[in-house]
Amino acid sequence: MSSPASSLEQKQRVLEKFARIEAYHELQNLMGRTIVAINFRQPERVLEAFALDAPDVSFEYADEGRFVGAEAVRALVDQLIGAPAQPGEMRDYQLTTPIIEVAADGRSARGVWWMPGAGAIHEGEGDPAAIWDWATIAVDFTRAGEEWKILRLHWFRFITCHYEKGWVEDTSLINRPNTPMHPLSRPTTYHNPYSPLSIRDGIPAAPRPYDSADGSDWMLSRDKEA
Amino acid sequence: MLTIDDLAEFSADELDALEARLDRQIAVWEVSNLRGQAAIFHDDAHIGEPRRELQAVGHPSVDVDALTAFRMKPVVDSLEGNTLIHPLATPIIEVDEDARRARGVWWSFGVEALSKFRETPMAIISLGMVPGTHIKMDGEWRILAGAWQRTTKNEYHAGWVHSMEPTNTRPPLTPEQDRNFLGKFAYRKDAVRRAVPEPPRTDT
Numbered sequence: 001m002s003s004p005a006s007s008l009e010q011k012q013r014v015l016e017k018f019a020r021i022e023a024y025h026e027l028q029n030l031m032g033r034t035i036v037a038i039n040f041r042q043p044e045r046v047l048e049a050f051a052l053d054a055p056d057v058s059f060e061y062a063d064e065g066r067f068v069g070a071e072a073v074r075a076l077v078d079q080l081i082g083a084p085a086q087p088g089e090m091r092d093y094q095l096t097t098p099i100i101e102v103a104a105d106g107r108s109a110r111g112v113w114w115m116p117g118a119g120a121i122h123e124g125e126g127d128p129a130a131i132w133d134w135a136t137i138a139v140d141f142t143r144a145g146e147e148w149k150i151l152r153l154h155w156f157r158f159i160t161c162h163y164e165k166g167w168v169e170d171t172s173l174i175n176r177p178n179t180p181m182h183p184l185s186r187p188t189t190y191h192n193p194y195s196p197l198s199i200r201d202g203i204p205a206a207p208r209p210y211d212s213a214d215g216s217d218w219m220l221s222r223d224k225e226a
Numbered sequence: 227m228l229t230i231d232d233l234a235e236f237s238a239d240e241l242d243a244l245e246a247r248l249d250r251q252i253a254v255w256e257v258s259n260l261r262g263q264a265a266i267f268h269d270d271a272h273i274g275e276p277r278r279e280l281q282a283v284g285h286p287s288v289d290v291d292a293l294t295a296f297r298m299k300p301v302v303d304s305l306e307g308n309t310l311i312h313p314l315a316t317p318i319i320e321v322d323e324d325a326r327r328a329r330g331v332w333w334s335f336g337v338e339a340l341s342k343f344r345e346t347p348m349a350i351i352s353l354g355m356v357p358g359t360h361i362k363m364d365g366e367w368r369i370l371a372g373a374w375q376r377t378t379k380n381e382y383h384a385g386w387v388h389s390m391e392p393t394n395t396r397p398p399l400t401p402e403q404d405r406n407f408l409g410k411f412a413y414r415k416d417a418v419r420r421a422v423p424e425p426p427r428t429d430t
Contacts, residue, residue: 007241012230014233014241017248018228018248020252021248021251021255024255096314097262098259099263101259112266114311134311167337168382194339198307198309199305200269200305202266224277224278
């Protein structure tokens with residue numbers, strides 16, 4: 001027969017476990033909705049997912065740089081998907097391999113997804129070009145009231161290549177095109193897409209259980225023993 | 227939102243049963259995380275770096291010496307241009323009543339690039355499955371058994387009907403050895419596909 005004190009303790013523990021399971025499900029849905037909104041060119045829905053009230057909200061995209069603050073995040077989303085969709089255009093990213101950790105205090109979370117992607121883009125006259133466009137997504141989440149929001153998203157590009165050539169023959173990612181950076185972007189923290197000349201890293205790292213948000217740069221950790 | 231008042235009428239047995247169900251759901255999550263970490267470690271080309279153990283090395287059924295020897299074998303001259311990434315999709319995970327053991331199967335659409343002797347890499351489409359058993363040891367889930375099961379490993383342009391690359395080993399495997407290793411249930415254009423692995427059932 002359990003004592004009233006142990007029963008209360010168990011009830012609190014059960015509530016915490018419920019909250020963690022719900023968080024896991026909510027985070028998966030949040031990221032699913034966000035990627036679908038990117039696929040469908042719905043910038044406002046993408047922005048709804050971000051904690052735009054937080055001064056350190058950020059979105060780092062491949063080698064386009066790190067966009068910090070609401071104005072910069074809006075600018076990047078507008079640059080990526082703000083233009084109207086064109087006939088024949090397609091982007092089809094799919095989230096897989098979820099690795100998610102909710103902080104012990106339940107106020108923040110970290111997640112990584114591997115994201116195969118296929119697409120069709122216009123490069124001039126004629127038919128659109130079929131492409132592969134794969135990435136890994138790493139995210140810091142924050143609990144804003146009753147909702148989860150993206151505080152920091154880093155889009156680690158893995159493959160972008162023409163379908164016909166494949167990732168070995170299409171070497172267009174070896175050098176960044178000589179185009180100016182967006183004026184609101186800050187220097188890229190990590191960019192290492194596949195090329196025949198690259199050596200792979202296990203980055204972003206898998207998040208590990210943690211107590212509370214501490215600002216650590218877990219995404220770029222090379223400590224495989226942690 | 228559920229509050230402690232909602233649990234007021236639960237008897238001790240009912241509360242135990244509820245917590246056990248929750249623990250099984252959390253186990254599904256933790257096993258998913260474990261396999262995701264294993265996939266990242268697998269993709270990481272820095273072979274031989276010290277890393278946190280994900281296998282159930284304390285379990286008597288795990289041959290640690292063989293595992294270590296397999297990990298330390300060099301299979302390419304240079305890591306440059308090599309990659310393999312096997313995303314985990316279609317998870318089917320069953321956890322036992324005590325949330326101590328779990329079986330799972332994932333399907334994967336993978337891509338690779340292979341350069342054995344610093345030649346121009348070969349782009350490869352690598353479909354397959356990850357069947358596995360898992361066990362909780364010292365509060366943490368570990369992989370007890372189960373690794374990659376190949377469906378295709380084809381040169382990108384040739385396609386999976388006309389190309390099947392063997393697993394890269396030194397010395398290289400003969401086709402017969404390869405078919406008895408990771409290629410045992412791989413696609414063959416002259417064979418009916420076998421239903422292997424079957425997804426785990428609820429009576430796992």
